[in-house]
Each structure stands twice: as structure tokens, then as C-alpha cells.
Amino acid sequence: MDTSSLIPTNNGTLNSIYFDNAGTTPPFKSVMNELEKYLPWYKYVSDKSRKAKFLSELYEDSRTSLMNFFNADIENNTVIYTKNTTEAINILSNVICQQNSDMNPVVLTTYMEHLSDYLPWKYRCETDLVNVDQDGRLSILDLEQKLLKYRGRVKLVAVTGASNVTGYVNPIHEIARLAHIHNAEILVDAAQLMQHRKINMNPADAMESIDYIAFSAHKTYAPFFTGALVGNKHVLNMGYPLCYGAGITELVTDNEIILKDSPQRYEAGSNNILGVIALATAIQTMAQINMDVIEKHESELLSYAMHHLNLNPNIIIYGDNKHLEDRIPIIAFNVKDKTHEEVAKYLYEDYGIIVKNGLCGADLYVKKLIGGSPYTGIVRISMGLYNQDFEIDRLIKALH
Template identity: 45%
Template sequence: MNTSSMGKNYKKLIVGIDTKIPLKNGKEVTAINFDNAATTPPFVSVLNSINKFASLYSSSHRGMGYKSQFSTYLYEDGRKVVLEFLNAKEGSTVIYGNNTTDAINKLCNNLYAYNSKYNPKRNIILSTFMEHHSDDLPWRDKFEVKYVKVDDNYRLSLEDLKEKLIEYNDRVALVAVTGASNVTGYTNPIHYIASLAHEYNTKILVDGAQLVPHCSFSMQGSSPMEDIDFVVFSAHKMYAPFGTGVLVGPKDFFNSVAPDYKGGGTIDFVSHKYVKWAEAPERDEAGSPNIMGVVALSTSIKTLERLGMDKISQWEEILTNYTLTRIKNIPDIEIYIDPNDTKNHISIIPFNIKGMSHSMTSKILSYEFGISTRDGCFCAHPYVTKILDLSPEEVLYEIEHNGGEKPGMVRLSFGLYNSLEEIDALVIALNTIVRHKDYYLRLYKNDDFSFFPI
């Protein structure tokens, strides 16, 4: 498949790609979505698999009817699909949850129980300045969190990571690091970080929510020292709705402590005085499972594998570089990554228009041009305010003097189905907004931006 046809062929795989949406002036246009880092639209293959399975959908585990047995098979087979997709090492297991946030909270609870029982002095989590709140806030309740700094280019400082591993040494319970930032798109050398963590006898968690859908990912490195211990990611960011998150880690670890969330499905036997927990992963999946979500995820993974993750990564790199080349010279556009350095980067571009708030820019793109972006701090406030060079005091001042609006950015995030033609439309829109900035500022100054229904 040559590069000129990639986007068009990928578009055919996506549901709702030709959906018309209204503009503020009443006209309708084909929607353009550059907000894929938040949620991707579903694959056609995913909805087809759900529709096909729906007539056989039933309860899973312990039901003896054909539909129940078939539902159980698909649910359990999904674990194999995930493990193979991630090239997980032997002895790993897959625990399903609601999303990445849910998965990290579960790991936090299990790790706290494990360390309290076996190694109570390991009470420090090394998180980083790059993290999404979901890889920061859960740890604060049960551990002492230390944050690895970023360098002047807002990439992770490996030197600071080493220094903190040396400083806290045998107190570090886990190195929790994003595979790719949801703000800048910068990726981290996760296998090298794993080798550092293991050198100091601790483990590593990779938040793969942004990384796994965009490029090849392997939990196994070139040596056991480089292996990833835990990884989490979400189906809804890889073209599979229905609410499934994944936590992958050593089965022995999860078997070593009682489940954090107890109830039906987590036990082998119960009396009023005795509980025998089921083996992992069942012990960590309380209640009726989300079979539809697992079917969707499995189909999505198979579709991505058929397309080839390396080809997807190559196409999204083309989209990113094409966009940066086209917008970096537009007057008043401030780009918060180096447009000339997109190595170790996924398809995310944060920017602002000088003299215009991030929320106004994002809403004008939507209301006037039908282009979806995201604006704000992207659930990564410390990282965004660091990039914007704002102190906590300055942030509070900005909020108090801007009607409660937090400082932030506009984020473009591409999916495999986006096209060069869509980027051309974005460039026209941004040039129009910049050229007529005063007009748009007056037009939208007192607009409440209320949603207008289709």
C-alpha cells in the first residue's frame, strides 16, 4: 500500500467516517476528528463482530448451555489474543477492567497489599512529570510518590530517574511511567527504563494507553532485565468501544494477595467462616464480566495486527510531519513540541494561537469548520503547566482572572484513518482564524458555546 492510498484505505475500516455534522451557521459538513488520543471511533470489523456474537451472547463461566460455553470461550480466548499482541512473557496473565484508570487503581491496591505483607519498607512510587493523572493520583493514597523530572525539551530525564533510584534504592516499590505522553506524544525508552528499575530490584509499570494503539509493543526486551513487568491500556483508544481496560502482569503476583474488589466470581469456595479465593485472573474480576467489551477488543487487536502496527506507525508519522510542516509557519501559532524532531514520538501535536484561549480556538474549529480537537490540560496538569512555564501561583492567578478557565493547550491527535486532505482543511481553518482573529474574538467573546443539537 503506497502512502497516498493509506489514509483512504484505512478510512473504509471506520464506522461513521462520512457522518455529516452541523456548523454554527446551519450548514452541514463531513466531520473531521483530530481527538483520537481521547477516544477513537470503532472499527467496522468490531461492530460486525458484536452483531454476529449478539445472538449467542450469554452468561460466562459455569453455565452449561451452548451459548454460555461459547461466551466463556470468547472471553477466555481474548486473554490469549492480548498476551500474544503484547508479546507477554510466560507466566503473565490478563485482568480485564473498565479502562486504564481502573487497571492502575487495581494494581495500586494489589501492590500495596503485597508490599504491606512481604516488604513494607518499599513505600515509594517513582512517577514522572509526564504522567496522566491516572498514573499519579491512585498512588498518592497508599504510597509516597516521587516525580522524575523532564529536561528542557520536556522529555523524561533519565539522569534524574537514575539519581532517584540510587537515592531511594530499596524503598522503591515501582517505577510507573507512561509509554507515550498524551500531551506531547513523546515516547519513553521503556525497555531501558525497565533495565534500570530491575538493576535496583524494583518493577516497572508502563501506561500504554497512548502507545499500544499506535506502534508495535513488546513486554519482552532483548534480555530479561529489559522485560516489562506490568502494562495497562484501554480498548476505547484502539477502535473498540464497550468499556474494557487491560492490566497485564505476573500471575504469581496477583495470586499472592487477596483481591481488592470482592464478590461473585472471585472465589473458589465460601463458608461463613472461610474463603478460598479463585486463581488469578478470576479473583480480580468480580461480578459478571463485560464479554461484549472483550469481543470488541479481541477483534480490534486482530484488525490492527492484520494491518500491521509498523505500517500504522509509519502512516501516522507521515500525518504528523505533514501537519507540522504546514502549520509551523502560520503566524501566531505556538507549537509545544519541536517540529523538526519527531523521533520517539506518536501522532500528537499540542499548540495555541497567540492572543486566543485554548477553549476558544478549539470551539471555533468545531463550530465554524467541523474539526474536532481537545483543549485544556488533558488530565496532566503538572506537565502542561511545566511546558507553559507557569508556577502554581501563576496558574491560580490565571484562573481567577479568566473566568475560572485553566491555562492549557489545543491538542491534535491523529488516528490511522486520518488523511492529508483533512490536514489541508485544518491548515485552511487555522489560517482563517489567525487572519480574522479580531473578528472571531468579538464574535465568540460572550458566546456561551452551548451545544446545538443535530
């Protein structure tokens, strides 16, 4: 993958360093090669040619590849392609809240969530927020108490697989067990998890199974902004789409409409075939690299970065900076007496280091982390499988 380019800085021309992988990852070369291979065929998608038929088969076969990647239950699950994680969660929230509208359902989400896994529930269902502890970790005790509080009214627990701010990896199978004990389902927002850790939707213990996951291709080394919702097709077959149009119906007359089953009922209009090819190729590439290998390398990066950041007394690190076993390589911090805007601007203009700053779309969480301090946001570095120690060294030098 091409992850660096020469840019002018106040310290001369430098190779840029990209530390905003939680925002968007650069594409794998394997993905770009596959797109180059199929791009000339794109004009054939809507006709009756053999090429169109072949592309259509690729599109449908990719659903099975995704389910295999997550060890999903092929008999009972389906894959709905979307624009991104946000659309995937909106589709599910529309179904869940619509189906149970007469029962006054409750959806539990958390203070750790990106707004994409908060606002869709907030505006369609009665919601409650599970709290986080002083280090920013999810409170499993508070989750249990809220499940008990609503006496069976909770229909879904919507939780991030990993925080896009602190990198905490939530115990999704433990959460699934608690949800299922109370006859609720679980959605895992996997936008920040699937590129770093294995996700097993169908473990040996059925009580720990994951009912739904949502994710985006642009965070998994693939371009074209495809996303997906993987989950219970029987529930989804009873819902209504967010978007109506061609391709979602079995029958249309002037007084009757019969919708197709999922996934087609949620994929109105022309399909993003190139985006799906990119996503499928990226997932195959991660599987070939091996998720255990990725996790090991990224854990070493996180440990190396955290060790050196801890040596700088002017750095304020958010979250537990010593126990890193349950974290992906994301670090949120501030610099004493500097705003997050100043730090991000300085890192880029003087050292060619690209970071994210602000609330990172997780407004409720970041505000809890910074508490009553004068800071209005954080600086975030988020690393990927291709980053190296020498890049962290430049960051440490810049902050020093």
C-alpha cells in the same frame, strides 16, 4: 470505520473531522461486525447452554491473544480484564502498596503522566515524580538519580508509554533496565502507545522486559469500555482485589474465604464478554493491518501537520517540533491571544473539526509545558491510522 458525519457550521454543512483519537477512537467495522454476530447470543451468557460455553471459551482464549500481541511471557503473565486503564492501574497499585506496606515502599512516577497513573500511587504509596526537560521529554538522568536516592526502596517505576499531550514515546526498555538494576519493577501505561507502536514485553534481554502494562479498548478502536492489566501473575496472586463479589472465590464459609488465583480474583461479578470480544477483534485487526504500516502512515501525518503548523507564526507548539522520531501523531498548541476554549469552539463551529482542549487529564505536565504564560490549557489534535492529509489541510486553513 465511520469517522465522519455531516454537521452544520458557520461555513455551511461540512463533513466533520475527528482529531480526538487520544480521547476515544472510533470502532473498526470489523469490531462492529463481530459484535453484531455475537450480540444475539448475549442472553445466553449465564445459562448452561452450548452458546454460553462457547462465549466463555472466547472470553478465556482472548487472554492468550492479548499476550501474543504483546509477546508476553505466557507462563508467568496473566491478563486481568477491567473497565479501563484507570481501574487496571488501581488494581496494581492496591497490590504493590499493600504487599510492601511494612517496608515503606516508594513508587516513582513522572510529571508526564495522566492522572490515572499518578493519583492511584499518590494515595496508596510514598511517591516521587521524575522530571521532564525543557522540551517536555522525560529526564532519564533524573530517573537514575531518584533510583539511587531511595537505595532499593523503589518497588515500581510507573511510566506512560507515550504522552497524551505531546505524543512523546518513552524509552520503556531503557527505563525497564534501570528499574531492574535497582530491583524494582516497571508498569507501562500503554493507553496512548499500543494503537500506534509495537510493544514487546519480553525482549531478548530479560533486563529490558516489561513487568506490567495497562490499557483501554476505547483508545484502540473498540467500544464498550473494556480495559486490561497484563503482568506478573505470581505477584498478582498474592494481592487482594479492589472489588469483592461472586466469581472470585474457591471456597466461602461463615469463617473462611479462599480466593481464586488471578485473573479471576480481580474480576468479580458478571464479565463484560461483548467488550472483550470487541477488544480482541480490534487487536487482531491492528495486527492484520501491521503495526509497522500504522507507524509509517502516522509518522507521515505528524510530519505533514507539524511542517504546516510551523509556518504559522501565531501558533505556539509545545514540545520539540523538529525532531519527531520519538513521537506519535499528537500535537499540543495554543494560538497567540486566544484561549484554548475559543480555539476549540471556533474549529468545531466554523470548520467541523473536533479537537480536545484543557489539561487533558495530565494537569502536572500541561502546567509545566505552559509555564508562566497566560494560557490555562492547550488545544490538542490527536490523529489515528485512518486520518488523511486533506483533513490536516482544513485544520491548517482554519488556523490560518
